Amino acid sequence: MDDKVSLLEAYNKADYPIGGNGKRNVQVLKEVIENTDGNTDSDMYGKGKVIEDFQTKMARYLGKESAVFFPSGTMAQQIALRIWCDEKQLKKVAYHPLCHLEIHEEKGLRELHRIESVLLANEERMISLEDVLNMTEEVACVLLELPQREIGGQLPPFEVLEAISAHCRGSGIKLHLDGARLFEILPYYGKSASDICALFDSVYVSFYKGVGGIAGAILAGDEAFTSQSKVWKRRHGGDLISLYPYILSSDYYFEQRLPKMERYYREAIELAERFNACHAIATKPLTPVCNMFHVHANVSKDRLEKALISVYAESGIGLTAFLRETGETTCMFEVNMGDRYANVPKDKLSNAFRLLDEKMQSTE
Amino acid sequence: MDDKVSLLEAYNKADYPIGGNGKRNVQVLKEVIENTDGNTDSDMYGKGKVIEDFQTKMARYLGKESAVFFPSGTMAQQIALRIWCDEKQLKKVAYHPLCHLEIHEEKGLRELHRIESVLLANEERMISLEDVLNMTEEVACVLLELPQREIGGQLPPFEVLEAISAHCRGSGIKLHLDGARLFEILPYYGKSASDICALFDSVYVSFYKGVGGIAGAILAGDEAFTSQSKVWKRRHGGDLISLYPYILSSDYYFEQRLPKMERYYREAIELAERFNACHAIATKPLTPVCNMFHVHANVSKDRLEKALISVYAESGIGLTAFLRETGETTCMFEVNMGDRYANVPKDKLSNAFRLLDEKMQSTE
Numbered sequence: 001m002d003d004k005v006s007l008l009e010a011y012n013k014a015d016y017p018i019g020g021n022g023k024r025n026v027q028v029l030k031e032v033i034e035n036t037d038g039n040t041d042s043d044m045y046g047k048g049k050v051i052e053d054f055q056t057k058m059a060r061y062l063g064k065e066s067a068v069f070f071p072s073g074t075m076a077q078q079i080a081l082r083i084w085c086d087e088k089q090l091k092k093v094a095y096h097p098l099c100h101l102e103i104h105e106e107k108g109l110r111e112l113h114r115i116e117s118v119l120l121a122n123e124e125r126m127i128s129l130e131d132v133l134n135m136t137e138e139v140a141c142v143l144l145e146l147p148q149r150e151i152g153g154q155l156p157p158f159e160v161l162e163a164i165s166a167h168c169r170g171s172g173i174k175l176h177l178d179g180a181r182l183f184e185i186l187p188y189y190g191k192s193a194s195d196i197c198a199l200f201d202s203v204y205v206s207f208y209k210g211v212g213g214i215a216g217a218i219l220a221g222d223e224a225f226t227s228q229s230k231v232w233k234r235r236h237g238g239d240l241i242s243l244y245p246y247i248l249s250s251d252y253y254f255e256q257r258l259p260k261m262e263r264y265y266r267e268a269i270e271l272a273e274r275f276n277a278c279h280a281i282a283t284k285p286l287t288p289v290c291n292m293f294h295v296h297a298n299v300s301k302d303r304l305e306k307a308l309i310s311v312y313a314e315s316g317i318g319l320t321a322f323l324r325e326t327g328e329t330t331c332m333f334e335v336n337m338g339d340r341y342a343n344v345p346k347d348k349l350s351n352a353f354r355l356l357d358e359k360m361q362s363t364e
Numbered sequence: 365m366d367d368k369v370s371l372l373e374a375y376n377k378a379d380y381p382i383g384g385n386g387k388r389n390v391q392v393l394k395e396v397i398e399n400t401d402g403n404t405d406s407d408m409y410g411k412g413k414v415i416e417d418f419q420t421k422m423a424r425y426l427g428k429e430s431a432v433f434f435p436s437g438t439m440a441q442q443i444a445l446r447i448w449c450d451e452k453q454l455k456k457v458a459y460h461p462l463c464h465l466e467i468h469e470e471k472g473l474r475e476l477h478r479i480e481s482v483l484l485a486n487e488e489r490m491i492s493l494e495d496v497l498n499m500t501e502e503v504a505c506v507l508l509e510l511p512q513r514e515i516g517g518q519l520p521p522f523e524v525l526e527a528i529s530a531h532c533r534g535s536g537i538k539l540h541l542d543g544a545r546l547f548e549i550l551p552y553y554g555k556s557a558s559d560i561c562a563l564f565d566s567v568y569v570s571f572y573k574g575v576g577g578i579a580g581a582i583l584a585g586d587e588a589f590t591s592q593s594k595v596w597k598r599r600h601g602g603d604l605i606s607l608y609p610y611i612l613s614s615d616y617y618f619e620q621r622l623p624k625m626e627r628y629y630r631e632a633i634e635l636a637e638r639f640n641a642c643h644a645i646a647t648k649p650l651t652p653v654c655n656m657f658h659v660h661a662n663v664s665k666d667r668l669e670k671a672l673i674s675v676y677a678e679s680g681i682g683l684t685a686f687l688r689e690t691g692e693t694t695c696m697f698e699v700n701m702g703d704r705y706a707n708v709p710k711d712k713l714s715n716a717f718r719l720l721d722e723k724m725q726s727t728e
Binding site: 023024025026027028029030033036037038039040041042044070071072073074075076078105106107108111112113208214215231232234235236237238239240241242243244245246248 | 387388389390391392393394397400401402403404405406408434435436437438439440442469470471472475476477572578579595596598599600601602603604605606607608609610612
């Protein structure tokens with residue numbers, strides 16, 4: 001516990017933390033609100049210009065008939081799957097074992113919606129076309145997460161997505177996109193958001209990952225789907241009288257950061273190369289396909305923690321605030337590129353990696 | 365539809381709308397954020413100083429062991445009832461037929477939690493001790509809404525609450541308080557919030573009724589209860605990465621308006637008298653017991669609408685923005701007192717009521 005606090009402290013104290021867009025503090029909201037006319041009316045229980053305009057804008061951007069703003073992706077995605085299950089009268093969906101719904105939502109899908117999950121692929125790899133073709137159980141919906149965050153933000157080839165989509169359409173299976181990081185993958189695919197979303201019946205996107213907003217999500221699909229989703233949003237307690245703090249900030253940072261996604265992606269590739277040049281360290285994937293990747297180290301969490309704290313102190317560069325133990329002598333952490341990286345002096349960064357490499361060699 | 369818009373427009377255009385605290389616009393948030401240090405860290409998924417401090421403060425204020433901030437009361441209350449039902453292994457609760465869960469939540473309690481409701485009393489009156497004593501069905505929990513909003517914000521005598529509470533405790537029935545307007549009823553009872561909450565096992569309060577915040581709710585009870593509620597909050601999709609826009613505004617306006625609840629209550633009594641002096645108009649209750657009451661008119665919605673629009677235009681006073689039809693020749697509206705009323709010039713107000721009385725006589 002003490003160690004954990006000190007790595008976080010060391011990261012926060014570093015002159016140049018490399019990840020993310022900056023601190024998650026009230027300034028993030030202050031900047032938005034200072035740029036908003038105080039006379040702007042609040043949304044009211046899902047109605048009003050501020051929410052309707054943003055929903056229309058995102059529906060167009062995603063190439064869908066309609067879109068609904070939700071306070072969270074957890075709520076939006078459970079609801080999407082519930083609608084598809086109700087439509088098919090079959091309470092079963094298929095997704096990856098490391099899907100957000102499976103590991104981060106206290107089994108809300110089962111406890112609230114009584115929907116069972118069929119797990120495709122495994123914790124080491126993405127869902128393949130074969131996984132979908134070879135499903136033995138009938139399901140109402142397949143959920144694909146692009147990129148697959150818990151394995152470092154990996155992506156299948158676009159042709160695989162097309163083939164999975166074609167198969168699902170031909171088999172009466174709905175295809176849902178967990179696009180928490182959809183904006184972040186556009187440069188790799190070289191596709192528009194609507195090109196990708198066209199393969200899916202329903203799509204969720206988030207505004208506090210690469211976009212760096214405060215919270216909030218959009219769920220998009222056809223009109224019949226989204227109008228049902230509004231009923232479920234009320235049932236879940238998500239149809240707040242006012243969602244505008246999240247809507248305004250989502251829109252503001254979407255405009256600000258969408259054009260930077262290509263840069264974040266390039267920077268992720270560059271930074272991953274630096275990690276991979278270090279002793280006993282490898283990134284997953286080796287070459288990132290978006291603004292995120294995982295860093296795996298062949299050294300215990302305790303030892304890497306100590307090494308990192310001294311690297312931060314000596315170089316002024318913060319590499320991560322948290323480590324996760326993956327074995328007795330292995331650990332990992334996640335890197336998400338955002339606004340911060342461009343401000344890191346390259347000589348200081350090189351020095352930090354030189355120090356890290358040295359320490360990794362000496363920890364063996 | 366055109367008529368409805370024009371009453372709303374006429375109300376908004378009036379120099380002195382009498383109800384509420386002011387417009388629900390971005391200025392409400394701007395004022396809070398301008399008074400908050402930008403370096404204040406965001407809460408993170410229910411943790412961090414900004415949320416924990418407010419939860420502790422509200423737990424103390426309500427006299428409960430623990431409190432949890434929720435994005436909405438809909439979410440908080442369904443979860444409270446679910447916890448009590450699970451504890452008793454009985455999916456049945458009792459409440460008033462005009463309870464928020466029964467009429468405003470798209471049956472979320474049934475659709476998400478499979479909890480059945482037993483309706484106590486009827487649409488004309490509050491729940492009495494006899495209603496609770498004479499329940500023929502076993503329930504896990506009784507919910508009382510104080511004040512009962514949909515019948516004008518009525519309250520039972522405090523002794524009735526004590527008797528219901530004693531009976532429920534003796535019978536193994538949990539008692540939950542829908543305290544959406546708890547702050548508003550303290551002057552009438554002459555009790556502290558914790559005096560009232562002591563009669564209940566769990567309590568929900570809202571921050572956008574009399575308090576005039578943006579959104580948000582607190583659910584309070586003992587530690588075992590609130591820790592379960594956090595698990596359900598995640599399942600519902602309410603455990604947002606950042607709730608601080610709602611927390612900061614709840615705290616800010618709670619401090620600002622809690623001391624004014626006595627004034628709002630006195631003003632409601634004064635204003636209700638003015639309505640009751642008009643021809644064919646009566647308030648419910650005749651003498652308000654908090655900052656709200658309903659106004660019932662023995663005239664069709666259309667005719668009252670036309671009368672009101674000309675009263676607003678002639679007097680500069682706006683009395684209501686909406687009317688609800690209750691019969692062919694009857695209609696009603698709700699009045700909630702807030703900051704605005706104190707700024708209304710009394711001579712203009714008298715003139716408005718003189719005009720209204722005239723028009724009510726001539727509409728017969």
